[in-house]
Amino acid sequence: NAGVTQTPKFQVLKTGQSMTLQCAQDMNHEYMSWYRQDPGMGLRLIHYSVGAGITDQGEVPNGYNVSRSTTEDFPLRLLSAAPSQTSVYFCASSYRGRGEQFFGPGTRLTVL
């Protein structure tokens, strides 16, 4: 099993550009989530999904969109990047949301 994969590992954007961070898991997990990690702060939930076709907002959803068309994939879209979105982004999955969390390797995003 590859576990949770994320692409790209690094990305530099200019203000106003859009992009999609990819996340995929091959463990048939129902629950997937996106977090951002900023210095001095704990991981903060952006969006999450409890199954295909179902998504919900987390603590810091503004500026991000998600969709969940398949169990495996949970992409995160930045519609118009802002410097405040410079961060490290982690995707995670778990079985039914209540179990052990499996994290992807992270994407380091810089918005100039």
Add this chain to the structure above:
Amino acid sequence: KNEVEQSPQNLTAQEGEFITINCSYSVGISALHWLQQHPGGGIVSLFMLSSGKKKHGRLIATINIQEKHSSLHITASHPRDSAVYICAVRYEAGAGHNTDKLIFGTGTRLQVFP
């Protein structure tokens, strides 16, 4: 005030020392997670517990639900234990909380020197 507080924020130790990292929380929870983040950035789940104590190799995690407190212990610490250790809690059902979400502490940075 954060709902999940970890102490200390930074910790240095000599190889072989016994390490304790603490996590306190202010809400009723259904589960508590301990995670490890290595300097390369990857995050790995160490423990998930809702009561008592769990042990895996040199790592021991305990939780006291009544006192809303958990500890992560590392016995015979080694330089490869150097990492950030993160505590996260899941709300218990009721009181309007979303039980699908984890609330994270800010982490404890541990450095173990040879």
